[in-house]
Amino acid sequence: MVVTRFAPSPTGYLHVGGARTALFNWLLAKKMGGKFILRIEDTDTKRNTPTAAQQVMDDLQWLGLNWDEGPGIGGENGPYLQSERRDIYDKYIQQLLDEGKAYYCFETPEELAAIRDEAAKAKKALVYPRPATYPTLDDVEKAKSEGRPVVVRFAMPGTDVVITDVVRGEVNVAAGEIGDFIVQKSDGFPTYHMAVVIDDELMGVTHIIRGQEHLMNTPGHQALQDALGFRRPTYAHMSVTVSESGGKLSKRERPKALKNFIKSRSEINVDELVGIGGITAEQLESFVKGKTIPDMPIIDAIAKHIGLKLPEINIVDFFKSGYLPETMINFMGLLGWSTSDDREIMQLAEQIECFDLKRLAKSNSLFDRKKLLSFNTEHIRLVGEEKLLANFKNYLQEINSPLNAADDELLKRFLTANAGARTLADVEVKCRFVFVENDAIQYDEKAVKKVLMKGNALEILAEIRSRFAAMEEITAEGIEKLLRDLAEEKEVGLGKVAQPLRVAICGNTISPPIFESVDIIGMESTLKRIDKTLEKFSEA
Numbered sequence: 001m002v003v004t005r006f007a008p009s010p011t012g013y014l015h016v017g018g019a020r021t022a023l024f025n026w027l028l029a030k031k032m033g034g035k036f037i038l039r040i041e042d043t044d045t046k047r048n049t050p051t052a053a054q055q056v057m058d059d060l061q062w063l064g065l066n067w068d069e070g071p072g073i074g075g076e077n078g079p080y081l082q083s084e085r086r087d088i089y090d091k092y093i094q095q096l097l098d099e100g101k102a103y104y105c106f107e108t109p110e111e112l113a114a115i116r117d118e119a120a121k122a123k124k125a126l127v128y129p130r131p132a133t134y135p136t137l138d139d140v141e142k143a144k145s146e147g148r149p150v151v152v153r154f155a156m157p158g159t160d161v162v163i164t165d166v167v168r169g170e171v172n173v174a175a176g177e178i179g180d181f182i183v184q185k186s187d188g189f190p191t192y193h194m195a196v197v198i199d200d201e202l203m204g205v206t207h208i209i210r211g212q213e214h215l216m217n218t219p220g221h222q223a224l225q226d227a228l229g230f231r232r233p234t235y236a237h238m239s240v241t242v243s244e245s246g247g248k249l250s251k252r253e254r255p256k257a258l259k260n261f262i263k264s265r266s267e268i269n270v271d272e273l274v275g276i277g278g279i280t281a282e283q284l285e286s287f288v289k290g291k292t293i294p295d296m297p298i299i300d301a302i303a304k305h306i307g308l309k310l311p312e313i314n315i316v317d318f319f320k321s322g323y324l325p326e327t328m329i330n331f332m333g334l335l336g337w338s339t340s341d342d343r344e345i346m347q348l349a350e351q352i353e354c355f356d357l358k359r360l361a362k363s364n365s366l367f368d369r370k371k372l373l374s375f376n377t378e379h380i381r382l383v384g385e386e387k388l389l390a391n392f393k394n395y396l397q398e399i400n401s402p403l404n405a406a407d408d409e410l411l412k413r414f415l416t417a418n419a420g421a422r423t424l425a426d427v428e429v430k431c432r433f434v435f436v437e438n439d440a441i442q443y444d445e446k447a448v449k450k451v452l453m454k455g456n457a458l459e460i461l462a463e464i465r466s467r468f469a470a471m472e473e474i475t476a477e478g479i480e481k482l483l484r485d486l487a488e489e490k491e492v493g494l495g496k497v498a499q500p501l502r503v504a505i506c507g508n509t510i511s512p513p514i515f516e517s518v519d520i521i522g523m524e525s526t527l528k529r530i531d532k533t534l535e536k537f538s539e540a
Contacts, residue, residue, distance in 0.1 A: 002034030003204045006060075006067075007196065009041045010052035013296050013314040014059040015251035016367065017211060017241055020332045024209045024238065026065045027333070027355040037203055038070030040081045041196070043189040049295045053081075059315040062394075063325045064348065069203075077203040082195050089190040092198050092228060093152055093183060101227045102154050102183060103134035106143035127179035130155060149186035154194075154224060156180050161219040166236035167360045173219045181220055197221050201230040209236045209357070236357050239336040240364045249367050254303075254310045254317070255293045261308050262288060268306060277301030320399055322425030324391050326383055327376040335365040345378050377422045388415060395424045402435035403428055413520065417512035433506040434521055438528040443536075444508040451509060452537050457500040460490065464501055465530045474523045480515040504533035 004025035008018055029036040038060070040053050057071060069075030079085055096102035105128075107115070119126040130153075135143075143150055156178055163171040183194035190198075200208065215237045225232055241249045262268055270288060274281045277298035286292040293299075296314065303310050312318050318328055330346055338361070339346075339354045346354070380388065389412055396403050396411075403411070418427040433441070451457060467482055487497045498514040505526055511517045518526050 001204075001206070002029055002032035003037065003206045004029045004034065004209065005037040005039055005200070005203065005205050006065075007039040007041045007199070008056050009044060009048075009192075010056065011044060011047040011049060012052055012251045012293075013316055014056045015314050016249055016332065016335075017251075018056075019059070019063065019065075019315050019328070020241065020335050021210055021238070022060060022065050023063070023329060023332050024236075024337070024355075024360075025207070027352055028207060028209065028357060029068075030352045031355045034206075035068045036065075037075070037077070037205070038067035038080065039199060039203070040071060041192060042081055042083045043185075043192070043195055045083075045187065045189065051295055051297060055296075055316060059319075062319060063315065063329055065329075082199070083189075085195070085199070086189065088202070089184075089195055089198055093190065093194065096154065096183070096227060097152065099227075100134065100155070102152050103131070104140050104143075105151050105153050105182075106135070106139075106148040108148060125177065125179075127176065128153065128181075130180055151182050151186050152184035153180040154183045154220070154227070156220070156223055157226075161222060163215070163218050163222065163235065165215070165218075166234065166357050167239070167362060168215065168237055171215065171218075173216075178216075178219045178223075183224075193217065193220055193224065197224045197228070197230065200233060201225070201228070205233050207234045207236070207357075209238065212237045212240050236360060239361055241335050241367050242364050243367055244369065249313065251313055252293070253313050254296070255287070255299050257310050258299055258303050258308060259288060259290065261306070262302075265306075273302055273305065276305050319395065322395055322423030322428065323372070323376050324379050324383060324388075324424070326387075327372070327379045330379065331372050331375050335367065336361045345375065345382070347382075373422050377420070380421060380424075381419075385412065385415075392424055392427070396428065399428070401428050401432070403431060405435055410520075413516075414512070417516045417520075430511050433511060433517075436507075438525050439532065441505075441507045441529060441532065443503070443533075447503045447508045448537065451499045451503050452533070455496075457496070458534060458538055460486070460497055461500040461504055461530060462534055464497065465527060465534070468518075468523060468527060468530075471523070474519070476515045476519040479518050483514065501530070505529045 006018075006022040006025050008014065008022075014022075026036045028034070038057070040056075042048055042053065053071075060067070067073060069077060070080045093102065097104075115129070116126055140150055158175045160175050161173040161178070163173065165171060181193060182191050184190055199205075218235060218237075222232060224230075243249045243253070262270065262273075270284065271281075273279070274284055277294075277300070279287075279294055279298045279302070283292070283294055283298075287294055300310070310317070312321055315328065319325075326348070329348055329351070333346070333351050334344065337355075337359055340356075340359070343350070343354070383391070389408060392411055392415060395401075403414070406414070414427055414431045418430055421427045421430075436442075452461075463486065464483070467486065468479075471478060471482065483497050483501070484494060487494045490496070499509060502509055502511050502514055502517070505511070505517060505521060512520075521529075
């Protein structure tokens with residue numbers, strides 16, 4: 001049976017690259033009738049962030065990538081957090097030590113830096129100098145008493161390594177290119193390299209689909225597999241996804257954008273940012289200097305406070321920007337992969353049916369945001385009324401929108417009135433005015449100057465008010481007829497009539513069709529908002 005896995009580290013939120021990895025592993029498992037495992041690789045205790053693991057799981061579930069085994073579900077191969085599997089790793093590390101395939105090391109950071117500098121001066125690749133005689137347990141105790149860090153290194157065999165990869169073909173790595181690497185850190189936790197090899201074996205993983213950046217980890221992993229008597233999974237290393245600026249799409253783009261913005265704006269008082277999102281003065285200073293990255297909610301809170309729109313990188317960013325999960329799955333599935341007939345807009349069932357590892361591309365893929373927006377527009381049209389409503393309600397709850405007060409029928413009306421919307425955010429912004437109190441409308445300065453204060457706009461608005469007040473039956477159709485008739489009488493385009501009314505009831509020039517907008521808020525509120533507008537700007 002085909003068994004795949006997605007094994008994120010909780011050092012940050014689930015970004016597009018990680019989500020694509022999860023998707024391809026999930027698609028292969030579903031296509032082959034296999035099993036998809038979620039495993040949290042949380043052994044890097046210094047870099048783990050408190051909200052990341054749960055957010056990663058929330059994001060996978062939002063995308064519909066539910067796991068067959070893993071946290072919250074369980075299974076025969078648990079635990080699924082590596083921090084809870086230390087006794088398992090310790091057993092295999094001891095096996096390597098007992099068999100002379102690994103050894104203890106005690107170098108301080110300063111001594112390791114000296115070794116690194118020496119290799120650089122000699123213009124040689126850094127290869128750890130293996131001792132002629134391995135340290136004993138007595139040496140370990142002595143090193144500990146001296147306060148030295150004690151780690152365990154794996155002794156790489158002195159033979160060439162051949163990687164057979166579905167995407168890259170055969171990759172040859174000469175003996176000596178990969179030095180002895182650490183398999184157990186000084187804190188007692190295994191390194192990524194050790195834990196991943198053990199877990200993949202014990203969990204029965206048959207196929208490993210991961211990013212190209214992991215390709216050169218594979219020689220060491222294969223050597224460990226051989227040393228421990230493990231089988232070798234099938235490897236497929238995907239191409240890199242690049243941003244429109246040409247660089248690798250990275251989860252660090254959001255923190256980097258915020259840091260650069262703060263440093264480039266002299267008007268920002270950094271001291272006033274302390275406390276935003278719970279950040280301390282020390283954490284803020286370290287972040288601005290580029291030494292550390294705070295937890296993502298802090299980044300988002302600071303950006304919101306200073307009015308900075310950060311680029312969407314993490315899956316939750318796209319959720320909060322009003323993209324559909326169907327869009328993200330479809331779009332990510334075409335980053336470095338294609339169908340045999342070059343189809344683009346696809347439902348998930350089609351992606352499962354078409355998925356083939358052999359169609360993974362070697363060349364980099366472009367994260368084209370315009371194309372993503374186009375996909376989202378199409379999926380909003382295709383997804384179906386009930387699923388679109390469910391997505392809309394999830395979105396409104398996530399951003400704590402005032403539209404949460406609307407019932408399902410009104411929300412459906414909003415969606416229908418905004419047919420052709422590019423994102424759910426577009427719908428929310430256009431409809432927010434419905435839940436603003438009549439006397440609390442805030443007028444956009446540009447809209448007032450461009451619409452209300454031009455020509456005879458206020459006179460037209462007053463005429464609309466008079467005719468609305470005289471209407472006996474209020475319907476969207478009747479409102480439309482009234483406004484069109486008035487435009488014809490005034491010998492102006494409908495916009496000259498509709499836009500002043502729109503600014504009066506919304507405060508700006510953004511809303512659903514004006515006839516629908518008036519009908520939704522009701523004639524009483526419409527007349528009150530027109531009165532407020534005429535009173536406020538007729539005196540100007």
